[in-house]
Amino acid sequence: MSPVQLSICLIDDDKIYQFTARKMLEATGMTKQIQSFYDGSEALTFFSGENSNDVANLPDVIFLDINMPVMNGWEFLEEYEKLCNQFPKNMLLYVVSSSVDDADIRRSKQYGSVTDYIVKPITRMRYQELLESIGSVS
Numbered sequence: 139m140s141p142v143q144l145s146i147c148l149i150d151d152d153k154i155y156q157f158t159a160r161k162m163l164e165a166t167g168m169t170k171q172i173q174s175f176y177d178g179s180e181a182l183t184f185f186s187g188e189n190s191n192d193v194a195n196l197p198d199v200i201f202l203d204i205n206m207p208v209m210n211g212w213e214f215l216e217e218y219e220k221l222c223n224q225f226p227k228n229m230l231l232y233v234v235s236s237s238v239d240d241a242d243i244r245r246s247k248q249y250g251s252v253t254d255y256i257v258k259p260i261t262r263m264r265y266q267e268l269l270e271s272i273g274s275v276s
Contacts (some may be wrong), residue, residue, distance in 0.1 A: 142273030143170035147197035149181045149214065150174075150234070151206040155258070159201065162262040168269040173197060177206045178214030186221055193226050199272060200231040201256075204242060211235070215249050222251045230272060232256050 146169050148156055156174050163169050175181035181202075189195040204211035211233060222229070233246040236258040246255040256264070 142168060142269075144168055144198040144269055144272060145171040145173075145196070147173045147181070147200045147229075148175070149178060149200065149206075149211070150203035151176050152203070155203075159260070159265075162260070162265050163269075165262055166266045166269050168266075168273060171197075178202075178209030178211060178217075180208075182209065182214060182217050185218065185225075190221065190224065191226055196225060196227055197229055198227075199269075200229055201234045202231060204233060204235040204237060212245070215251065219249060219251055232268070234258060234260065 146163055148159055150156055150159075153176075156176075160172050160174070163172055173184070175184065185196075202211045202214060215233075218231070230253040231251050232253055233242075233255045235242060235255070238257055243255045246252050256268075
């Protein structure tokens with residue numbers, strides 16, 4: 139049986155993180171598509187536009203950074219929460235940050251759309267474990 143193929147969305151302004159995350163996610167063999175956005179505003183435009191009703195274009199998993207220019211992760215979450223019930227599929231959203239501040243972790247848990255809070259750096263094994271756990275549920 140071949141592994142489940144997941145569509146991933148990375149929202150992070152750090153180009154190096156985007157590159158390494160993409161390589162590690164691809165190395166799991168469990169991704170079919172990886173979309174990248176460099177700030178929350180870009181991602182929000184994608185989610186609120188014509189893609190909002192297109193199951194094929196919507197990701198299965200979102201990895202969201204907190205600290206970004208233009209629109210940070212918290213601002214993105216405020217807007218995403220207003221939209222997420224309208225999407226034709228359930229997407230898992232992980233807040234990904236280098237912050238180990240308890241206030242950030244607690245704040246992330248106040249959003250119903252947030253699945254978990256993950257502290258950077260994320261290893262390939264951690265991505266593998268996450269995707270396998272998601273794949274076993276779908």
